[in-house]
Amino acid sequence: xxxxxxxxxxxTFPSSWGAIIASFVLTxxxxxxxxxxxSDWYSNAILIFILVWKLxxxxxxxxxxxxxxxxxLYFHGGIMGYWLGLAAVLLYIFFRKVDCPSILIIxxxxxxxxxxxxxHILHDDFLLAGIQSVLNLMMVYFVMIKSAxxxxxxxxxxxxxxxxxxxxxxxxxxxxxxxxxxxxxxxxMMIGLIFLLTVRRKTKNE
Numbered sequence: 527x528x529x530x531x532x533x534x535x536x537x538t539f540p541s542s543w544g545a546i547i548a549s550f551v552l553t554x555x556x557x558x559x560x561x562x563x564x565s566d567w568y569s570n571a572i573l574i575f576i577l578v579w580k581l582x583x584x585x586x587x588x589x590x591x592x593x594x595x596x597x598x599l600y601f602h603g604g605i606m607g608y609w610l611g612l613a614a615v616l617l618y619i620f621f622r623k624v625d626c627p628s629i630l631i632i633x634x635x636x637x638x639x640x641x642x643x644x645x646h647i648l649h650d651d652f653l654l655a656g657i658q659s660v661l662n663l664m665m666v667y668f669v670m671i672k673s674a675x676x677x678x679x680x681x682x683x684x685x686x687x688x689x690x691x692x693x694x695x696x697x698x699x700x701x702x703x704x705x706x707x708x709x710x711x712x713x714x715m716m717i718g719l720i721f722l723l724t725v726r727r728k729t730k731n732e
Contacts, residue, residue: 582607628673
């Protein structure tokens with residue numbers, strides 16, 4: 527999918543940034559009204575991601591920062607900083623010990639749902655946005671219902687894998703097979719959250 531750019535005043539940003547910001551804000555609002563405790567750790571995770579991504583420029587381009595300290599205000603860590611931020615978030619939620627790991631997966635699925643819909647809208651793909659939002663919403667709702675049952679973690683894990691594979695399928699269908707940053711992000715988060723779900727399940731059984 528070709529990146530599109532938008533301008534608000536003197537600020538120019540790519541469509542992916544707009545989709546990311548919208549997904550963070552709308553997911554936080556959803557969690558705030560659905561599960562107040564989840565909205566707290568979610569906002570902390572977003573703050574950690576932004577800070578690590580932004581300040582990682584100190585490590586990645588140390589010489590430039592030393593010569594021109596104000597570059598911290600105008601630059602960020604780029605793609606390397608992005609992955610460092612994502613790693614920091616995974617470490618945070620691993621050691622945070624959220625009471626119900628299923629809520630972590632629901633939160634991430636909601637983030638992806640909003641991101642994909644807004645991204646398609648910003649690219650004027652309204653039909654695809656509608657179709658993907660309905661199917662993704664059905665899977666998120668199904669996880670919310672099943673996660674409260676006796677086999678909730680098993681159902682949550684299985685539906686989450688199906689949800690992730692569905693996103694990969696659509697991206698491949700639209701733009702061809704390409705291991706883009708978005709695809710890698712979905713895969714890394716799927717592996718990380720499934721690992722967390724498995725670890726918590728073993729700990730609970732013990």
